Amino acid sequence: MNSKHRKKSLFFDRLAEERAGHGYDADEIHRVIELIERSGIQPGWRILEPGCGPGLITPLIAERAGFDGRVLALDISPVMVQHCKKRMEELPQVQVEHGAIEEMEGHRGEFDLVFCFNSFPHFCDRDLALQVAVECLRPGGKLVIAHSNSRQRVNEIHMRAGGPVERDLLPEPQALQRPVESHGFKVLELHDGHDSFFLSAEKR
Ligand SMILES: C[S@@+](CC[C@H](N)C(=O)[O-])C[C@H]1O[C@@H](n2cnc3c(N)ncnc32)[C@H](O)[C@@H]1O
Numbered sequence: 001m002n003s004k005h006r007k008k009s010l011f012f013d014r015l016a017e018e019r020a021g022h023g024y025d026a027d028e029i030h031r032v033i034e035l036i037e038r039s040g041i042q043p044g045w046r047i048l049e050p051g052c053g054p055g056l057i058t059p060l061i062a063e064r065a066g067f068d069g070r071v072l073a074l075d076i077s078p079v080m081v082q083h084c085k086k087r088m089e090e091l092p093q094v095q096v097e098h099g100a101i102e103e104m105e106g107h108r109g110e111f112d113l114v115f116c117f118n119s120f121p122h123f124c125d126r127d128l129a130l131q132v133a134v135e136c137l138r139p140g141g142k143l144v145i146a147h148s149n150s151r152q153r154v155n156e157i158h159m160r161a162g163g164p165v166e167r168d169l170l171p172e173p174q175a176l177q178r179p180v181e182s183h184g185f186k187v188l189e190l191h192d193g194h195d196s197f198f199l200s201a202e203k204r
Helices: 003-022 026-038 058-065 078-087 126-136 151-161 173-182
Strands: 046-050 070-075 094-098 111-117 137-147 185-192 197-203
Touching (some): 026 058, 026 197, 046 058, 070 078, 126 173, 173 197
Parallel strands (some): 046 070, 070 094, 111 137
8 A cells, every 4th residue: 555545544543443333323324224225236246345444334235235246345444444354254245355446456347336435535546446446347337425424514524533534525516527427437326415425327
């Protein structure tokens, strides 16, 4: 991993215990489930989950993909990866790996869905992340960028947290749609809501 990733991973290492212990509150979990449902995961799907964190939503997507499906959960923070691995012990369809999406290699056309949940703004090189996403999807495969809070709230949280995440801002819808489309996706849905954000796109 490069030095930017290492700096960011230290930040998330420190956050890991707290995230792993708390999970989502009752209000947010409804939105999380609604966003997962909206993603349309089908049994047997192969899913890449970059920025899986401690694996709070990984079981929910793995459950929908079923035992014939597969989830590759990836994170730059070794401590997040440790927590995620522990949680996934009973789910053989989930593989958890340490690494950055920007540095993934050798997965051409392998996935049906790249599911970025509460993670996209944190990627150091978003253009490269989109390039990797399009390459590792099959034709017609889906990209989802989802947040269980409004764009404004997400950006407030990151700015307030400061340090290496203070500029990890979720762009305005059109400013996100443009690079997504220029990397070879067709945007299917883009919802910039008062308590959530959801973009889904299909590989052309
Ligand atoms: C806010 S947390 C979200 C975790 C999880 N998706 C959730 O909703 O609970 C963002 C995660 O993205 C990870 N991350 C940041 N940049 C990444 C990158 N370039 N590749 C993979 N993971 C990354 C961080 O280490 C962190 O665990």
